[in-house]
Amino acid sequence: MYSQDVTYRDVEAAARRIAPHVHRTPVLSSEQLSRRLGGQIYFKCENFQKAGAFKSRGACNAVFRLDAGIAERGVATHSSGNHGAALARAARRRGIPAYVVMPRGAADVKRQAVAGYGATVIECEPTIQAREAAAAELVARTGATLIHPYDDPDVIAGQGTATLELAEAIAPPALVLAPVGGGGLLSGTAIVARHLWPGAKVLGAEPAGADDAARSIARGIRQHQSDPKTIADGLRGELSDRTFALIRTYVDRIVTVSEPAIVEGMRLVWQYLKIVIEPSAAVPVAALIEHPLLTDAGAALVILSGGNVDLDALRWVSAPVPARTKRRAPARSKPRARR
Amino acid sequence: MYSQDVTYRDVEAAARRIAPHVHRTPVLSSEQLSRRLGGQIYFKCENFQKAGAFKSRGACNAVFRLDAGIAERGVATHSSGNHGAALARAARRRGIPAYVVMPRGAADVKRQAVAGYGATVIECEPTIQAREAAAAELVARTGATLIHPYDDPDVIAGQGTATLELAEAIAPPALVLAPVGGGGLLSGTAIVARHLWPGAKVLGAEPAGADDAARSIARGIRQHQSDPKTIADGLRGELSDRTFALIRTYVDRIVTVSEPAIVEGMRLVWQYLKIVIEPSAAVPVAALIEHPLLTDAGAALVILSGGNVDLDALRWVSAPVPARTKRRAPARSKPRARR
Numbered sequence: 001m002y003s004q005d006v007t008y009r010d011v012e013a014a015a016r017r018i019a020p021h022v023h024r025t026p027v028l029s030s031e032q033l034s035r036r037l038g039g040q041i042y043f044k045c046e047n048f049q050k051a052g053a054f055k056s057r058g059a060c061n062a063v064f065r066l067d068a069g070i071a072e073r074g075v076a077t078h079s080s081g082n083h084g085a086a087l088a089r090a091a092r093r094r095g096i097p098a099y100v101v102m103p104r105g106a107a108d109v110k111r112q113a114v115a116g117y118g119a120t121v122i123e124c125e126p127t128i129q130a131r132e133a134a135a136a137e138l139v140a141r142t143g144a145t146l147i148h149p150y151d152d153p154d155v156i157a158g159q160g161t162a163t164l165e166l167a168e169a170i171a172p173p174a175l176v177l178a179p180v181g182g183g184g185l186l187s188g189t190a191i192v193a194r195h196l197w198p199g200a201k202v203l204g205a206e207p208a209g210a211d212d213a214a215r216s217i218a219r220g221i222r223q224h225q226s227d228p229k230t231i232a233d234g235l236r237g238e239l240s241d242r243t244f245a246l247i248r249t250y251v252d253r254i255v256t257v258s259e260p261a262i263v264e265g266m267r268l269v270w271q272y273l274k275i276v277i278e279p280s281a282a283v284p285v286a287a288l289i290e291h292p293l294l295t296d297a298g299a300a301l302v303i304l305s306g307g308n309v310d311l312d313a314l315r316w317v318s319a320p321v322p323a324r325t326k327r328r329a330p331a332r333s334k335p336r337a338r339r
Numbered sequence: 340m341y342s343q344d345v346t347y348r349d350v351e352a353a354a355r356r357i358a359p360h361v362h363r364t365p366v367l368s369s370e371q372l373s374r375r376l377g378g379q380i381y382f383k384c385e386n387f388q389k390a391g392a393f394k395s396r397g398a399c400n401a402v403f404r405l406d407a408g409i410a411e412r413g414v415a416t417h418s419s420g421n422h423g424a425a426l427a428r429a430a431r432r433r434g435i436p437a438y439v440v441m442p443r444g445a446a447d448v449k450r451q452a453v454a455g456y457g458a459t460v461i462e463c464e465p466t467i468q469a470r471e472a473a474a475a476e477l478v479a480r481t482g483a484t485l486i487h488p489y490d491d492p493d494v495i496a497g498q499g500t501a502t503l504e505l506a507e508a509i510a511p512p513a514l515v516l517a518p519v520g521g522g523g524l525l526s527g528t529a530i531v532a533r534h535l536w537p538g539a540k541v542l543g544a545e546p547a548g549a550d551d552a553a554r555s556i557a558r559g560i561r562q563h564q565s566d567p568k569t570i571a572d573g574l575r576g577e578l579s580d581r582t583f584a585l586i587r588t589y590v591d592r593i594v595t596v597s598e599p600a601i602v603e604g605m606r607l608v609w610q611y612l613k614i615v616i617e618p619s620a621a622v623p624v625a626a627l628i629e630h631p632l633l634t635d636a637g638a639a640l641v642i643l644s645g646g647n648v649d650l651d652a653l654r655w656v657s658a659p660v661p662a663r664t665k666r667r668a669p670a671r672s673k674p675r676a677r678r
Contacts, residue, residue, distance in 0.1 A: 026365075032455075047613045116371075267650055274386045274646035276613040307613035311606055 005153045005242060008195040011160035011188065018060040018158060021093055023049050024165055033272035037285075039294030042170050043269070046162055047277050047307025051113070053234075054162050054185055054305050055086035055149070061158030062147045063090040071096050073143035078124075078135040080106045081234055082306055083149035088119035099144055101134045103127075109310055150184030151240035160188030162303060163196070172197040174298035177284035179305055180204035180213045180254060181235035183243025189303055190250035200301075201252045205287035207231075208256040212238040213247065217254050232262055234280035234306065255293070261286035269304070281305040341584035344492045347534040350499035350527065357399040357497060360432055362388050363504055372611035376624075378633030381509050382608070385501055386616050386646025390452070392573075393501050393524055393644050394425035394488070400497030401486045402429040410435050412482035417463075417470040419445045420573055421645055422488035427458035438483055440473045442466075448649055489523030490579035499527030501642055502535070511536040513637035516623035518644055519543035519552045519593060520574035522582025528642055529589035539640075540591045544626035546570075547595040551577040552586065556593050571601055573619035573644065594632070600625035608643070620644040 025045045034040050046054040063075055074097030077087050084100040091098035098119035102111060103126035115121055124134040139146050148155065162185075163176070176197070178189040186204045193202045206213050210228035216239055225238035239247065247254075257265075265285030269277050281304045287293065294300060364384045373379050385393040402414055413436030416426050423439040430437035437458035441450060442465035454460055463473040478485050487494065501524075502515070515532040519525040525543045532541045545552050549567035555578055564577035578586065586593075596604075604624030608616050620643045626632065633639060 052613065270615050270648075271650055274391065274615040276609050276615060309609075311610055 006156045006160070006187065006191055006246065008191055010153065010157040011164055011192050014057070014061040014154070014157040015161040015164050017064050018057055018161060021050070021060045021064070021090065022056050022161075025049055025162070027166065027169055028273050028275070030272040033268060036268070036272075037288045037294065038292075040299040041288070042166075042173065042299060042301045043273060044162055044166060044301065044303050045275060046303065046305050047275060047281060049306070051082065051086045051089045051117075052306055052308040053082035053086065053278075054159055054303070055082040056089060057161050058150075058152075058155035058158035058184060058188075059083060059086035059090040059147065060093070061161075062152060062154040063087070063094050063096070065154050066145060070145060073145070074098060075147050076135060076138050076142070076144040077101070077147050077149065078131040079149045080110055081149075082308055084110070084119075085113040085117060085308075087147055088114045088117035092118045097142070097144065099138050099142065101131050101138065103131060107310055109308075109312065113308070148240075150182035150187075150237075151242050152184075153242075156184050156188045156191075156243070156246070158188070159185045160192045163189045163192040163301075166301065167196055170301065171299065173200050173301040175293060175300040176200050176202045176303075177205055177287060177293075177300060178203075178303040179232070179235055179280050179283040180206045180239075180247070181210070181232075181280065182237040183213065183239045183247055185303065185305060186251060187243050187246035190247065193301075194250050202250060203284075203287065203293070204247065204251050204254045205284040206254055206256050207235055207262065207283060208258055210236050211256045213244075214254040214256050216244055217248065230262070230279075231259055232280040232283050234278065235283060255287045255291050257283055257286035257290050261290045265289055275304075276307045276309060277304050278306050278309045281307070341581040344581060345495045345499070345526065345530055345585065347530055349492065349496040350503055350531050353396070353400040353493070353496040354500040354503050356403050357396055357500060360389070360399045360403070360429065361395050361500075364388055364501070366505065366508055367612050367614070369611040372607060375607070375611075376627045376633065377631075379638040380627070380633075381505075381512065381638060381640050382612060383501055383505060383640065383642050384614060385642065385644050386614060386620060388645070390421065390425045390428045390456075391645055391647040392421035392425065392617075393498055393642070394421040395428060396500050397489075397491075397494035397497035397523060397527075398422060398425035398429040398486065399432070400500075401491060401493040402426070402433050402435070404493050405484060409484055412484070413437060414486050415474060415477050415481070415483040416440070416486050416488065417474040418488045419449055420488075421647055423449070423458075424452040424456060424647075426486055427453045427456035431457045436481070436483065438477050438481065440470050440477065442470060446649055448647075448651065452647075489521035489526075489576075490581050491523075492581075495523050495527045495530075495582070495585070497527070498524045499531045502528045502531040502640075505640065506535055509640065510638065512539055512640040514632060514639040515539050515541045515642075516544055516626060516632075516639060517542075517642040518571070518574055518619050518622040519545045519578075519586070520549070520571075520619065521576040522552065522578045522586055524642065524644060525590060526582050526585035529586065532640075533589050541589060542623075542626065542632070543586065543590050543593045544623040545593055545595050546574055546601065546622060547597055549575050550595045552583075553593040553595050555583055556587065569601070569618075570598055571619040571622050573617065574622060594626045594630050596622055596625035596629050600629045604628055614643075615646045615648060616643050617645050617648045620646070
């Protein structure tokens, strides 16, 4: 049933609707990085998107589609990540209230991003039950519309606009890769890619430590994700019935990747493209590192989903030393995830 | 005498000469970052330049200006930094040999960059005397032309092309900021800025821990730089007579900045622009943090000089933890330079 929920035409309509409110992001490539990974790769840079991630697309589409009478009561969500900030920004652009339920202890940088866009932050206990209860209470009290981060046709159509921008910007790729968490970006991407490039394979890349999509596809029935273990903080959620159905219909395959490959993928993009991406965005790059996807295939298109890294969690160990006596840093050789 | 060494026309000629060999780099800005620093700022992104830094401009200009008979014997330098890699790349594009003298113990990433472009790396002891002796021996033996990283009119004219690309891209800025180490970039930038925007102030930004340019301007006579102490590894050198003369003629002021401001500037650019810049590139941003340069003034143009950070010297401390139980990182709040 859900596979008819979002169509290519919906994405086209979304693109027109959100055009005044989002960036048309650049496509980058690096000869050296392509050589290193074994094939031509184009990177769609949603790290440069408004509020730092593709989420601005879906949030703007959902917010600007609301009827005026409903919109004025505001919008709400219980996402503490990029969707929360993107929804706050979209609401401010429409001039309506936004309410974002965030767990106590969420990173300051995330709270500031949401509050900086003028949203009301409601704190709750850091459990999924508490978040849903707080959001339900909020909606009952304010009449705000709950905008789900991915289980929403307007959000999915909005996310598809990133790929739509590539319609004439690149030659048809052989492979299209997007990360999969809740499945909104992958669904939107696949709907558009199927239409634009019927010959392309569309793949979702998922952390092995949060592999509900891979398990769901393998079993043919939606699986839950408990206790996700991955540095890719945007991909810890699970598919909804809607995104599962869309992915079954439009996506060729889900590939899973290890944590070291995610860190290595992030590092390669920082090093060769000179851009900042968040761990979740590195997951498709990790797929190109760990799987021989580029053999035989033509160019690959990778959707780099966002750039909101918590830089406070990086430690600079470069020391101010005189040039002439500079020595190599001791022992360590790579950025790494703490075990 | 030196102030006639390089003219605006030389930079125009350089731009035509190097156009097939370098990127026309983008200009970025961020509303949030501009607001935070107190005025509109445009960033010229030489971190996206070939070989990761503006140095490709000067190196290409110098290499492609050589007469064929001289060129075929090759080019040489004893820079272990961005100039070395840029020269190696330029030589490969012209199909001539490149020799780069590097101190033993130079970072692997730098050696790989130079060797990756096909240059011959000659190791020497890590003293300036050993480097110069090795380079002299090399030139005597091979007949290669020594291309100095900044004390060379063709190199300076090449560096000026970054600013020339902005001639019609932005409205006249009130302030132009570039980092100053040996002074090649600042000289080239100032020559062009003076011509394009006579009303603009042109400033050099320098680490307080390597402040020979500030001291030289203050005393009116060139001062040496011994024992530089700064994380900005591209700015540890000192002015030459030539760049000192050009800077006295064309630059309004040198401002010095602290190490914490350099780190903070780098962090702000990573966070808001989502691009990777090296510490040296953050020095003009640090100047905007520490000095009230933007009051009263109009827009500022900042030349972001490069993006070759040694990522191996960053430590990832983000832990793969489940979303629901994620806690704030303990204690530390900022990337910092080790004391």
